Amino acid sequence: MRNLNLKLKIYLVSLYVFTAISLSYLHINRLFIGYQTGYMKVIFFAILLAIAESLRVAYKGMAISTSLAVEIAVVILFGPVVASFVVILGFSLRFKKVDGKYRHLFNDPIYKTLYNYCCQIVPLLYAGMVYYKLGGSFDVVNLWSKAHLIIIFSIICLLLNTLLVSILFSLLNNKSILYFFIGNIRLSLLNSIVMAPFGALLAFMFDKYSYGGVILTIFPIILVRYTFYLYLELKSQYIETVDTLMHAMEARDKYTEGHSKRVAEISTLLAKELKYNDIKVERLHMASLLHDVGKIGIDDSILNKPGKLTQEEYEIIKSHPEIGYNILKDIKNLQDILPIIRSHHERYDGKGYPDEKQPEQLNLDVFIVQLADTIDAMTTDRPYRKALTDEEVINEITKYSGTQFHPKVVQAYLNILEKQKKAV
Incomplete structure (x- = not known):
């Protein structure tokens, strides 16, 4: 003691x-x-x-x-x-x-x-x-x-x-x-x-x-x-399946190791701020861990290319939500997270991919993972740029609130940041 x-x-x-x-x-x-x-x-x-x-x-x-x-x-x-x-x-x-x-x-x-x-x-x-x-x-x-x-x-x-x-x-x-x-x-x-x-x-x-x-x-x-x-x-087997798929995905993409876990952490914070119950938080956490699983189907030369992608290569990268959906669609315990996997690159203005869906066609879960994914991408060093500062991230997500991002989810993230400042 x-x-x-x-x-x-x-x-x-x-x-x-x-x-x-x-x-x-x-x-x-x-x-x-x-x-x-x-x-x-x-x-x-x-x-x-x-x-x-x-x-x-x-x-x-x-x-x-x-x-x-x-x-x-x-x-x-x-x-x-x-x-x-x-x-x-x-x-x-x-x-x-x-x-x-x-x-x-x-x-x-x-x-x-x-x-x-x-x-x-x-x-x-x-x-x-x-x-x-x-x-x-x-x-x-x-x-x-x-x-x-x-x-x-x-x-x-x-x-x-x-x-x-x-x-x-x-x-x-x-x-x-x-x-x-x-x-x-x-x-x-x-x-x-x-x-x-x-x-x-x-x-x-x-x-x-x-x-x-x-x-x-x-x-x-x-x-x-x-x-x-x-x-x-x-339940344990379900979690082990998710972990195995996540590790297989990150083994392919050396530049984004740990990315899925960080996205899951941010998504969980957003879900709790938006008053999600425990079941929905757990579902969103699992979806976040697997949101990029489709990258398993992308060629290494494209996935790990250090320089800027060509338009053709970018179109191939954009196929990963559909690939992920197809990988998971026959796994019974993962059925309820499939829409999030497929649509996490859709936009609030309907100009996202792969289906260019309008916001009313999508669940708020999609926009939570979408914002969490973007925030982690912006706050992590990449081969072609340094991580953005907190102030730069706030400016970016505020600027594109209502176009790329769901305003309600953006506000939830700003609320989280404000609470974290007060807690320090």
């Missing part, structure tokens, strides 16, 4: 103290404790939680786990205070996979372990309080009439957990909390909604059939976990 910055240390220590005080107060006053608590039951569910956490599915810094169903069941049966002790024991027993190797409690620094405890306990305690205040009880009496309260409980758990994780990432990366919160919430929300009914079912089966009932319930939960795994594997 000595290597952590001061803000991060303050956050972690504050979270530890807050969690300890909350848990101690509720435990001492015997608040929110279910009617059928027993040591063997606590140990049983802790082991179940440890297994669920050990089999979690990792994706883009997040982890999709069926452990939420176990936690919901434990809260319904025992209350959030006892559930917190189940979490501590369960997380202590888990094995997590990192870089292909399984790690356990003693492989991690104590501050990380304590943080993981807190990120689970605080949501359980305070979501449990809300659940109780809204009329929920910690038993299986009239369980199905409390279904809406269980869903509310699981969503509050999710929101609080995501908030605690987002604060950590914000301090580590010096970005806004909202940036990470929005980025993580969508997939986690799906996991939360799916696991809520399974948690209720788990509690009901345990109450009615004891340990055997839990074993029967495990099978559909494992099936859900496997479905999540297949979904995330498909």
Whole structure:
């Protein structure tokens, strides 16, 4: 912990103290404790939680786990205070996979372990309080009439957990909390909604059939976990396909190495400034990475020519959007980005290529990638000229706003620059 910055240390220590005080107060006053608590039951569910956490599915810094169903069941049966002790024991027993190797409690620094405890306990305690205040009880009496309260409980758990994780990432990366919160919430929300009914079912089966009932319930939960795994594997393969195509493209064009990534970064900033949702931002990011994939089909002598292109050579270069479209058109997962690939050299005044489309025929996505592509081209050294200054770039895009560029997208970029100046 000595290597952590001061803000991060303050956050972690504050979270530890807050969690300890909350848990101690509720435990001492015997608040929110279910009617059928027993040591063997606590140990049983802790082991179940440890297994669920050990089999979690990792994706883009997040982890999709069926452990939420176990936690919901434990809260319904025992209350959030006892559930917190189940979490501590369960997380202590888990094995997590990192870089292909399984790690356990003693492989991690104590501050990380304590943080993981807190990120689970605080949501359980305070979501449990809300659940109780809204009329929920910690038993299986009239369980199905409390279904809406269980869903509310699981969503509050999710929101609080995501908030605690987002604060950590914000301090580590010096970005806004909202940036990470929005980025993580969508997939986690799906996991939360799916696991809520399974948690209720788990509690009901345990109450009615004891340990055997839990074993029967495990099978559909494992099936859900496997479905999540297949979904995330498909997403990973999709991203790997994009990366492979992008690297193949940049290997051909030595002067534009890194260009696609920079265009994707600028496009993402523009999309967020224009209030795109996460799904549309991700789609635009993928399109930006692949916008020049058609250059794979251009001859090296033209693609890497150091001097000025002839008119004939320029016409060949202009064919790369159509070539890219034809390369990608039969890849099922890339269908929704094809219009962007084909049209990223169209203009707002209808004088672009390959189809000379009018702006009303094009989605705003096209103009986002078009401007991002142009900005990176202007701000990067080329064999025939030096990179333009920020002031020169602003003058150029302002001058051609309404002709080459979409005015709304130009204004979004100017807004981004203004915000960046204020942040310095």
